[in-house]
Amino acid sequence: MNIGHAAKATGISTKMIRYYETIGLITPAHRSDAGYRVYTDHDIHALRFINRARDLGFSVEQMRDLLALWRDRSRASADVKSIALEHVAKLKEKALALEAMSRTLEHLADNCHGDERPDCPIIEEFAVSPAPKVLVRRKPRFGVAGEIDPYTH
Numbered sequence: 001m002n003i004g005h006a007a008k009a010t011g012i013s014t015k016m017i018r019y020y021e022t023i024g025l026i027t028p029a030h031r032s033d034a035g036y037r038v039y040t041d042h043d044i045h046a047l048r049f050i051n052r053a054r055d056l057g058f059s060v061e062q063m064r065d066l067l068a069l070w071r072d073r074s075r076a077s078a079d080v081k082s083i084a085l086e087h088v089a090k091l092k093e094k095a096l097a098l099e100a101m102s103r104t105l106e107h108l109a110d111n112c113h114g115d116e117r118p119d120c121p122i123i124e125e126f127a128v129s130p131a132p133k134v135l136v137r138r139k140p141r142f143g144v145a146g147e148i149d150p151y152t153h
Helices: 003-010 014-022 041-055 060-071 077-110 121-128
Strands: 136-141 144-148
Touching: 003 014, 003 041, 014 041, 041 060, 060 077, 077 121
Parallel strands: none
Antiparallel strands: 136 144
């Protein structure tokens, strides 16, 4: 199966398939004599696995770990569960941050007259008040613990 057919069969663009090969998330496809990528059923299954994990918001590194566990028949399901629950916790943190942003914007919009007058609490809030920094703890990576700003990441 060529890359175009693989893309249609998996829901992943050809560009992303090439990217996943480049970063080593999937093994490079076998090449035909003409140099075209040829994907096997196993490759398609792995790409579908990646697509589902991506749909659930897993990072490339998490997908790499999950793929390794998927391929390891002697894996402990506890390892898979640990990755999933860590991701759930991050998703919940993001959901809380999004809910806080939504409440703030709703409050500002409720206090905006929405008429022909130039006065607008939304614009005033953006212009004069620095946004409160909501930091999300990030798992230490490369030996350094860090915090991310969910408004910029």
